[in-house]
Structure formats: C-alpha cells, structure tokens
Amino acid sequence: MMTASTARAEDGYDLWLRYAPLGAATAAETRIRELVSPDDTPVQTATRRELQRGLRALSGIAPARADRVNRDGALLVGTPASSPLIAGLDLDLEGLGEEGYRIRSAVVGGHATTVVAANSDVGALYGSFHLLRLLQTGQPLEDLDIREAPRLALRVLNHWDDLDRYVERGYSGQSIWDWHRLPGWLDPRYTDYARANASIGINGAVLNNVNANAEVLTPMYLEKVAAIAGVLRSYGMKVYLSARFSAPMEIGGLATADPLDAGVQRWWRAKADEVYALIPDFGGFLVKANSEGQPGPQDYGRSHADGANMLADALAPHGGVVMWRAFVYSDEEPVDRAKQAYNEFVPLDGRFRDNVLVQVKNGPIDFQPREPFHPLFGGMPKTPLMMEFQITKEYLGFSTHLAYKGPLYEEVLDADTHVRGPGSTVARVIDGALDGHALTGIAGVANIGSDRNWSGSHFDQANWYAFGRLAWNPELSSRDIAVEWTRMTFANDPAVVEPVVGMMMASREAVVDYTGALGLHHVMDRGHHYGPGPWVEGGPRADWTSVYFHRADANGIGFDRTRRGSDAVSQYAPPVAEIFDDVTRTPEKFLLWFHHVPWGHTMRNGRSLWDELVLRYDRGVNAVRDMRATWAGLDGRIDPERHAQVAAFLAIQQAEAQWWRDASIAYFQSISGLPLPAGVAPQAHTLEHYKALEFPHAPGDTQ
Incomplete structure (x- = not known):
C-alpha cells in the first residue's frame, strides 16, 4: 500500500497488509532467501511485486530474484504452464479449479523450498497472499501442505456509489471512484483497493449504486469503467455495473423498456456488445427492479424472470451474468412485508436463464442487527441464490460503533434450512452443494470510501476482511478470522490479540442489546436510520415505520408471524x-420477530418479558463501557494515532448506546405502563425530548 519508508505511519491506510516487521528471531526462522516466480503477465507481475514488498518488510531483507532454485529457503511460485520447475513436481493440482492453489514444502534441486502452485496466475496470486498471511500471523513455514479453493464462484463487493461520488449508506467519505478525473487519472488507491481485495479472495466489484443512474452505460462513462477494469484485472477482479431497467428509454430514446419488446431486446444486445468491446472480461449486471420506486418489468405486466432473462440473453454470448435482487416490496401496504420476496420469487423457480443468480439479503426485512435467515434460502432449489450481506453498518451504528459483523455472517451461514433434512445450511444452499448449482455467489455492500483508513473506523476494516474470508470459505470461524485480522492489523502479541478479539466477538451482541434485543427490528429513526425511533409512525408507507414492526400496545409487543398471524413461519421448511x-x-433471540408476546410473559430465566427487555438494554450499554475499559488498557501497546481514534469512537458509542437505551425504554414504558425493574436507573430525559431530536445531515441517507 504505502512505501516501505512511510508504512509505519499507522493511519490505517495499509489495512491488514501492513507487513509489520517480524521480531529478529522470527524473521531469522522464517526468512525466505530467494524468490523464483515469473514476471511475464500483469497478474504475475502483481504477484511478484507483492511478495517482494511483503517479504522485504517482514524480514528486513529482500529475497534474491532468481530463475531457478539455488539455495535453501527459496520460494517457488507459479503454474505448470509458467514454470517448468513446478511442471516437474508431482503437486496434484486437480480439483483446485482456476482460483485454487497449493502451498507445499518441497525439495527442489536439492534445496528446501516453499512452493506456491496453481492452475492459473490468479490462483498463484491468492496462494502468495495466503503465504504472506502465514508469515504475518507468525505461523511456521515448515512441513506445509495446504490445499485451498474457493467455495463460491462470484465473491463480489456492491458499491452503493453514485456518479457524483455520494455513497448511499456510506460512512467513510466520498466514493473512491473519481469519475470526473477518470479515465485520465488512475488514482493509486485503485491499485491498493485491488490488492486488499485479492488478499482475501474477492474477485469482483459492482462499481455503482443499485439505485442506478442510466448514464453509467453511456460511452463517456463506459470509457471510465474500462479504465478501472484495467487496474483491477491485474488482481483477478472483474467489474460489474448496476443497470437501470429503464435505460433504453432514458439514454436510448425508446418509448418503452418492456422486456418482451423486440426493440428493447435489440437495444440491450447492442449495449452488451458495446460494453464487452471495451471490457472483454466484464462480469455482468446487478439489477434492482420494482423495489422502492425503481423501474422494472412489473411496470409492463411482466415478471422478474422476464426482466432478468432479457438481460441474461444479451450478456450470454459474452459470458456475463445477471444478479437480480430479490429485495422487493410493493408501494401498497402488505399484510407482512417480510413475506413479499418469497411470494414473488418462489413461483418463478426454474424459470430463470442459466446465467442468472437471484441475489437475496440475509434476512427477510433489511440488514437488521439480527434477523432470522431469509426463507428464500431453501425455497428455490432450481435457481442459484446469491447471498447479499451488508458490510457497511447502516443499522449497527454507522462507522463510529464497534460492531464486528463476522458473528452475524456466521450465524446466517450456519443456519439450518432443513429443506433436505438436518445439515441443509444456508452456506450449502449458496455454495451450490445442496442443489447442484455450478453458478454460485455472494455479495457484500461495501463500507469503503475516501477516508484515509478506507472504512471510517479502524475496526470496520475487519468487516470487509471477514466478508472476504467467509466468501472464500463460508464455514470458517468468525473468531478465527478475528484473530487473524487482529494479528495482521495490530500486533501478534497475545496481550493485544486476546483482549481485542474479546471486544470484537462481544461487540455485535452489544449493539443488538442496546438497539433492540429479543427479535425487535426496524426501530431506528426515519430516513437516515441514525439513532432510535421506536415511535416512528405515519408517512407515505406503513412499512417504513417502526410501529408497523414492533406492534407494541398495552397488552404486549412483537409481530405475530405465526400461523395465527401473518403466517410468515410457513415460508420455512416444516421443521423450522x-x-x-x-x-x-x-x-x-427471535421471540418478538415471530410472536406478539404479553409484557408479563415469563422468559426462560424466570423474568418477565418487560424486565428482560429493559435489562438487555442495560447489558448492551455495560458491554460498551467494558470495551472502552479494555481498549484504554491497551494504551502503549497500540500505536497512538489508531488508539486515539478508536478510543474517541468508543466514547461516542457509549454515549449513543445510552441514548438508544434511554429513548427506547422511555417509549416502551409509555406503552406498557410498567415500572422499571428494581435497581434500574431511569432514563435521563423525557420521551418528548428524544422524539424532538433531529439529524438532518446524518451521513449516508438516501438523497
């Protein structure tokens, strides 16, 4: 990222690729003394440069470049096609595909050698990053025999970035894509972005917002997209674009965007030809249609399959894919918004083209701090389903609250749909194992912006990292990922790793507690989603209000989704x-998601629901207080610049957690009429005070 002379500035720009010098003893034990790797293609060049950079920074000595293995401690990198030495080794690369790799200790020419071998240059790049990760985290290099291949084919970031550089639900500055200066100026940040993504196996990026502007498909912008693609390509990444369904009308001069209209179909075929002439490895289109006012095929009485298939047919000759989002809900008030995506898409199962993935959010509402898994996972066995996670923290405190999302991702991926019996996890649905799909994918709504540390806060980098690692292998442990990230980002010292990982693993649950535990959801303020708003009601749509979801009244609280209520439960397999x-x-943890429960309902610990809810709010605030104390105890073990920012953000988080707690308790107490449990402090202000707070310029709001 930064040059060796300035890399220790520790402002967060280097992410987990800091390559902090190893201790003298460790460096001596793990030093690689010779690098044998090809340098004939852009990906090979990127691989060699990364290894030289990392090995020099970690050990203090750059390994000698060589065309053959001449000494012990050599590193041999490449493919059978690029390296005769690798071709001569019996490495068994079968089954690793085009992106997998093998790292193995071997004897080459009589010398002890570490070999990174793959079937493609990109696989060798991924393997090289894995080797550097071993070094960064202090792992031994003796007796290595590692085989790795990604479980999902498409591992993609979704940038909700507008062409004016505004980032919807972004909390880390402007878009990194400087559209005005492109294509003439290629910011070096684009290369560092690609490096970071390649280091965790992310192989694609949707450059623009799902609420798309058709202009991105005009010749002027396609030239800019091609320039970005040229940078990302060297790191194994493809570019994708969000396509506006009405583009044939807005930039094509047509009178309709009907997907069954022959003229519309010709327009999209011609547009695909134009895109691929500029970007031969273009990945395809992401589409948000007939959701939140976006145009789509239903405007013409057509189905989602009709719309997706029209675009898929245009992309198919070039090998492109369509990622069609299932986040849909109508302008009319539904009985239960949680049910609509399932109701619209399940009847279309099997009707999508082979190059279409239906992209489904992890839960049935909208990236809440906790949701049950979306019932579409397991509900469309004939259609490849692509997971959509949110990396940016729209509902978990923006960039100032520490909320490590690895446990959230793990919770969803490990959830058992039971559609093929026990063990039918969401992970096995999306990786194709359950239903035999070869086209597979996962997307993460990016938290990346122009802030120097990329994500607004240092700890939010971990969510980007965790997404990439779980996209590669959805069965990894979020705790193991946290350990790995901490060692590379802060220090290998156990006195740092153990408390930092402890903070991370407790952080998401803390946010759930102080924003609404026990299955409460969608209780944030209107529009910007900053802060509490359980009182939000009225406006153009009932399902944009909090009261629609929590249903609190004098008798109880929660949304009845049982068979006696909206019957959303029946969208899951019978055992679930x-x-x-x-x-x-x-x-x-899902009680109030599925049930309207009396305030006096007895919880499993013997407390009443009301008492338990109040105590969960307190528990969340106390957890943040404990995180602040833990971090304060690391002063002197973390570089001052990063320690100071995290400390300041934790102070903000504690104050805002208290605000969430006080405002929420004030509102729900006004509904329940019940006293606070013994020993619980009352809120600091009246309910009217909290209701009157306004935040007209909160970041990331929809424009």
Whole structure:
C-alpha cells in the first residue's frame, strides 16, 4: 500500500497488509532467501511485486530474484504452464479449479523450498497472499501442505456509489471512484483497493449504486469503467455495473423498456456488445427492479424472470451474468412485508436463464442487527441464490460503533434450512452443494470510501476482511478470522490479540442489546436510520415505520408471524416452521420477530418479558463501557494515532448506546405502563425530548 519508508505511519491506510516487521528471531526462522516466480503477465507481475514488498518488510531483507532454485529457503511460485520447475513436481493440482492453489514444502534441486502452485496466475496470486498471511500471523513455514479453493464462484463487493461520488449508506467519505478525473487519472488507491481485495479472495466489484443512474452505460462513462477494469484485472477482479431497467428509454430514446419488446431486446444486445468491446472480461449486471420506486418489468405486466432473462440473453454470448435482487416490496401496504420476496420469487423457480443468480439479503426485512435467515434460502432449489450481506453498518451504528459483523455472517451461514433434512445450511444452499448449482455467489455492500483508513473506523476494516474470508470459505470461524485480522492489523502479541478479539466477538451482541434485543427490528429513526425511533409512525408507507414492526400496545409487543398471524413461519421448511410457530420453542433471540408476546410473559430465566427487555438494554450499554475499559488498557501497546481514534469512537458509542437505551425504554414504558425493574436507573430525559431530536445531515441517507 504505502512505501516501505512511510508504512509505519499507522493511519490505517495499509489495512491488514501492513507487513509489520517480524521480531529478529522470527524473521531469522522464517526468512525466505530467494524468490523464483515469473514476471511475464500483469497478474504475475502483481504477484511478484507483492511478495517482494511483503517479504522485504517482514524480514528486513529482500529475497534474491532468481530463475531457478539455488539455495535453501527459496520460494517457488507459479503454474505448470509458467514454470517448468513446478511442471516437474508431482503437486496434484486437480480439483483446485482456476482460483485454487497449493502451498507445499518441497525439495527442489536439492534445496528446501516453499512452493506456491496453481492452475492459473490468479490462483498463484491468492496462494502468495495466503503465504504472506502465514508469515504475518507468525505461523511456521515448515512441513506445509495446504490445499485451498474457493467455495463460491462470484465473491463480489456492491458499491452503493453514485456518479457524483455520494455513497448511499456510506460512512467513510466520498466514493473512491473519481469519475470526473477518470479515465485520465488512475488514482493509486485503485491499485491498493485491488490488492486488499485479492488478499482475501474477492474477485469482483459492482462499481455503482443499485439505485442506478442510466448514464453509467453511456460511452463517456463506459470509457471510465474500462479504465478501472484495467487496474483491477491485474488482481483477478472483474467489474460489474448496476443497470437501470429503464435505460433504453432514458439514454436510448425508446418509448418503452418492456422486456418482451423486440426493440428493447435489440437495444440491450447492442449495449452488451458495446460494453464487452471495451471490457472483454466484464462480469455482468446487478439489477434492482420494482423495489422502492425503481423501474422494472412489473411496470409492463411482466415478471422478474422476464426482466432478468432479457438481460441474461444479451450478456450470454459474452459470458456475463445477471444478479437480480430479490429485495422487493410493493408501494401498497402488505399484510407482512417480510413475506413479499418469497411470494414473488418462489413461483418463478426454474424459470430463470442459466446465467442468472437471484441475489437475496440475509434476512427477510433489511440488514437488521439480527434477523432470522431469509426463507428464500431453501425455497428455490432450481435457481442459484446469491447471498447479499451488508458490510457497511447502516443499522449497527454507522462507522463510529464497534460492531464486528463476522458473528452475524456466521450465524446466517450456519443456519439450518432443513429443506433436505438436518445439515441443509444456508452456506450449502449458496455454495451450490445442496442443489447442484455450478453458478454460485455472494455479495457484500461495501463500507469503503475516501477516508484515509478506507472504512471510517479502524475496526470496520475487519468487516470487509471477514466478508472476504467467509466468501472464500463460508464455514470458517468468525473468531478465527478475528484473530487473524487482529494479528495482521495490530500486533501478534497475545496481550493485544486476546483482549481485542474479546471486544470484537462481544461487540455485535452489544449493539443488538442496546438497539433492540429479543427479535425487535426496524426501530431506528426515519430516513437516515441514525439513532432510535421506536415511535416512528405515519408517512407515505406503513412499512417504513417502526410501529408497523414492533406492534407494541398495552397488552404486549412483537409481530405475530405465526400461523395465527401473518403466517410468515410457513415460508420455512416444516421443521423450522414448527419451531418458529411455537412461542415456547422459538429461540428467544427471535421471540418478538415471530410472536406478539404479553409484557408479563415469563422468559426462560424466570423474568418477565418487560424486565428482560429493559435489562438487555442495560447489558448492551455495560458491554460498551467494558470495551472502552479494555481498549484504554491497551494504551502503549497500540500505536497512538489508531488508539486515539478508536478510543474517541468508543466514547461516542457509549454515549449513543445510552441514548438508544434511554429513548427506547422511555417509549416502551409509555406503552406498557410498567415500572422499571428494581435497581434500574431511569432514563435521563423525557420521551418528548428524544422524539424532538433531529439529524438532518446524518451521513449516508438516501438523497
């Protein structure tokens, strides 16, 4: 990222690729003394440069460049096609595909050698980053025999970036894509962005917002997209674009965007030809249609399959794909917004072209701090489903609250759909194992911006990192990922790693507690989603209000989605539906998601629901207080610049956690009429005070 002479500035720009010098003893034990790798293609050049940079920074000595292995401690990197030495080794690369790799200790020419071998240059690049990760985290290099291949084919970041550089739901500055200066100026940041993504196996980026502007498909902008693609290509990344469904009308001069209209179909075929002439490896289109006012095929009485297939046919000759989002809900008030995507898409199962993935959010509402897994996972066995996670923290405190999302991702991926019996996890749905799909994918709504540290806060870098690692292998442990990230980002010292990982692993649950535990959801303020707003009601749509979702009244709280209510439970496989339908069996973390429960309902610990809810708010605030104390104890072990920013953000988080707690308790107490549990402090202000707060310029709001 930064040059060796300035890399220790520790402003966060280097992310997890800091390559902090190893201790003298460790460096001596793990030093690679010779580098044998090809340098004939852009990807090979990127690989060699990364290894030289990392090995020099870690050990203090640059390995000698060589065309053959001449000494012990050599590193041999390449493919059978690029390296006769690798071709002569019996490495068994079968089954690794085009992106997998093998790292193995071997004897080459009589010398002890570490070999990174793959079937493609990109695989060798990924393997090289894995080797550097081993060094960064202090792992031994003796007796290595590692085989790795990605479980998902498309591992993509979705940038919700507008052409004016505004980032919807972005909390880390402007878009990194400087459209005005492109294509003439290629910011070096684009290369560092590609390096960071390649280091965790991310192989694609959708450059623009799902609320798309058709102009991105005009010749002027396609030239700019091609320039970005030229940078990312050297690191194994493809570019994708969000396509506006009405583009044939807005930039093509047509009178309709009907997907069954022959003229519309010709326009999209010609546009695809134009794109691929400029960007031969273009990945395809992401589409948000007939959702939140966006145009789509339903405007013409057509189905989502009709719209997706029209675009898929235009892309198919070039090998492109369509990622069609399932985040849909109508302008008319539904009985239960959580049910609509399932109701619209399940009847279309099997009707999509082979190069279409349906991209489904992890839960049925909208990236809430906790949701049950989306019932579409397991509901469309004939259609490849692509997971959509949010890396940016729209509902988890923007960039100032520490909320490590690895446990959230892991919780969803490990959830068992039971559609093929026990073990039918969401991970096995999206990686194709359950239903035999070869086209697979996962997307993450990026948290990246122009801030020097990329993500607004140093700890938010971990969410980008965790997404990439789980996209590569959705069965990894979020704790192991946190350890890995901490060692590379802060220090290998156990006195740093253990407390930092402890903070990370507790952080998401803390946010759930102080924003709304026990299955409460969508209780944030209107529009900007900053801060509490359980009182939000009225406006153009009921399902944009908090009261629609929590249903609190004098008798109780929660949304009845049982068979006696909206019957959303029946969208799950019977074994799951039976649990969610029964208030005594539903996991308490989802209690108020599926049940309207009396305030006096007895929880499993013997407390009443009201007392438990209040105590969960307190528990969340106390957890943030504990994180602040833990971080303060690391003063002197973390570089001053990063320590100071994290400390300041934790102070903000504690104050805002208290605000969430106080405002929420004030509102729900006004509904329940119940006293606070013994020993619980009252809120600092009246309910009217909290309701009157306004934040007209909160970042990341929809424009």
